[in-house]
Amino acid sequence: MLHATTRDRSPLRPPYQRHRPEQTLLYQIVEQHYPEFRDVMAAQGKFLPIHVQQEFSEYLKCGRLEHGFLRVQCTECHHEHLVAFSCKKRGFCPSCGARRMAESAALLVDEVLPEHPIRQWVLSFPFQLRFLFASRPELMGRVLAIVYRAIATHLINKAGFTRKTARTGAVTLIQRFGSALNLNVHFHMLFLDGVYAENKYSKTQFQQTIAPNQQDLTDLVHAISHRVAGFLERQGILERDEENSYLNLEGEEDPMQQVLGCSVSYRIAIGPQQGRKVFTLQALPSWEEDDRFAQVAKESGFSLHAGVAAQRWERQKLERLCRYVTRPAISEKRLSMTSSGNIRYKLKTPYSDGTTHVIFEPLDFIGKLAALVPKPRVNLTRFHGVFAPNSKHRSHVTPARRGKGNPSQSQDDKTPEQRHKAMTWAQRLKRVFNIDVSICPKCEGEAKVIACIEDQQVIDKILKHLQAKGELPPQPDLLPATRASPDVDWFA
Numbered sequence: 001m002l003h004a005t006t007r008d009r010s011p012l013r014p015p016y017q018r019h020r021p022e023q024t025l026l027y028q029i030v031e032q033h034y035p036e037f038r039d040v041m042a043a044q045g046k047f048l049p050i051h052v053q054q055e056f057s058e059y060l061k062c063g064r065l066e067h068g069f070l071r072v073q074c075t076e077c078h079h080e081h082l083v084a085f086s087c088k089k090r091g092f093c094p095s096c097g098a099r100r101m102a103e104s105a106a107l108l109v110d111e112v113l114p115e116h117p118i119r120q121w122v123l124s125f126p127f128q129l130r131f132l133f134a135s136r137p138e139l140m141g142r143v144l145a146i147v148y149r150a151i152a153t154h155l156i157n158k159a160g161f162t163r164k165t166a167r168t169g170a171v172t173l174i175q176r177f178g179s180a181l182n183l184n185v186h187f188h189m190l191f192l193d194g195v196y197a198e199n200k201y202s203k204t205q206f207q208q209t210i211a212p213n214q215q216d217l218t219d220l221v222h223a224i225s226h227r228v229a230g231f232l233e234r235q236g237i238l239e240r241d242e243e244n245s246y247l248n249l250e251g252e253e254d255p256m257q258q259v260l261g262c263s264v265s266y267r268i269a270i271g272p273q274q275g276r277k278v279f280t281l282q283a284l285p286s287w288e289e290d291d292r293f294a295q296v297a298k299e300s301g302f303s304l305h306a307g308v309a310a311q312r313w314e315r316q317k318l319e320r321l322c323r324y325v326t327r328p329a330i331s332e333k334r335l336s337m338t339s340s341g342n343i344r345y346k347l348k349t350p351y352s353d354g355t356t357h358v359i360f361e362p363l364d365f366i367g368k369l370a371a372l373v374p375k376p377r378v379n380l381t382r383f384h385g386v387f388a389p390n391s392k393h394r395s396h397v398t399p400a401r402r403g404k405g406n407p408s409q410s411q412d413d414k415t416p417e418q419r420h421k422a423m424t425w426a427q428r429l430k431r432v433f434n435i436d437v438s439i440c441p442k443c444e445g446e447a448k449v450i451a452c453i454e455d456q457q458v459i460d461k462i463l464k465h466l467q468a469k470g471e472l473p474p475q476p477d478l479l480p481a482t483r484a485s486p487d488v489d490w491f492a
Contacts, residue, residue, distance in 0.1 A: 167386055
């Protein structure tokens, strides 16, 4: 670890300051209303799955000193500060989601994606399939394989090769949320914007393909929709008649079924307004054309977009793109409350009909958070083609040069530092929050972890001592003051 002094420390990287989640609106909403939501579900005979209960309980411990912490001490002035544990969950925790975003983006840019053009392909699904993939993730994985083969074949053919003579690759980030905190399972696929093929000298070279046009997208979304429908029909999941098609999910009992279904369809899942559409605030829609959706094709509820790409020299743009597709589900900056106690969430970008905010009753808001929690052991990042872990080409095309094709990179030959190559927790804080836990907040010297405190009696003793000295601020008991919307608080 490098020594940091007042002279050489960058003023753009401030020392670590505790997040204090207990002071955020999201934390206080969950703390106040989650127990009631759980009890209401239990009264209906729908007990929350263990992984959902763990998500909420661990979130309420995330960043709280009362549940354990690290003692970090300066090697120069011996000043100490405490660093609370994080929950490391994948559902809706903004803090852990931001750290995971930084780590994932850094891993993809530094070790996986080569210095070649990368294009983002975004595929959205009809409401019925969003619900199906959330409740049956094993089917989602098989559908993803169908989608990858369709796009990869298109790229290879576009370059003038066949699947036997050329290959490509992609990394898929599976997002489960929409801008309105709705359950929206969709694929962000970071594809090589070209193919690897052998030249006449038997050397593998990368050949870039031209950007897809509107006809290409139309043909692709047509092929994908029909292949996915055919697969689900063969599995007995999709049934069709002369006019309609519907999912056959008989015999499956899931206590989260109603919560998932209402989240997918923008409806209220619990309370006296159950089944109605979620309240929204709308402004007059803009008449200007939105060029973000100029390169998009739609069919039967499927939507395919491929308008964003990063050239080989645009590595910073690529990392921003990777952060975007791995971002947390909820933004605390867009969360507020109405004077009547409802929760208002601002959309990142207004919908085409002018919708700018969605309004949730507290219990329904907790239900929306519960719907975003993925099932255990569901991998939300998938590697395909030359990037696949079992690909013999991975070690030749990725910056890290790790894979089956490079026997010199076996685990037996690596040092302990090489085997623990992943970013440390402190490095994640540096990359995403621009703060440095290894710098003393008092003298800006080097700080090191000296103890991990998990015993509850020791925790209580240390916190009581710090509170007596006035080094810990008092804990807030009430929710923050409500904020009005930019125009009128329609639900006051």
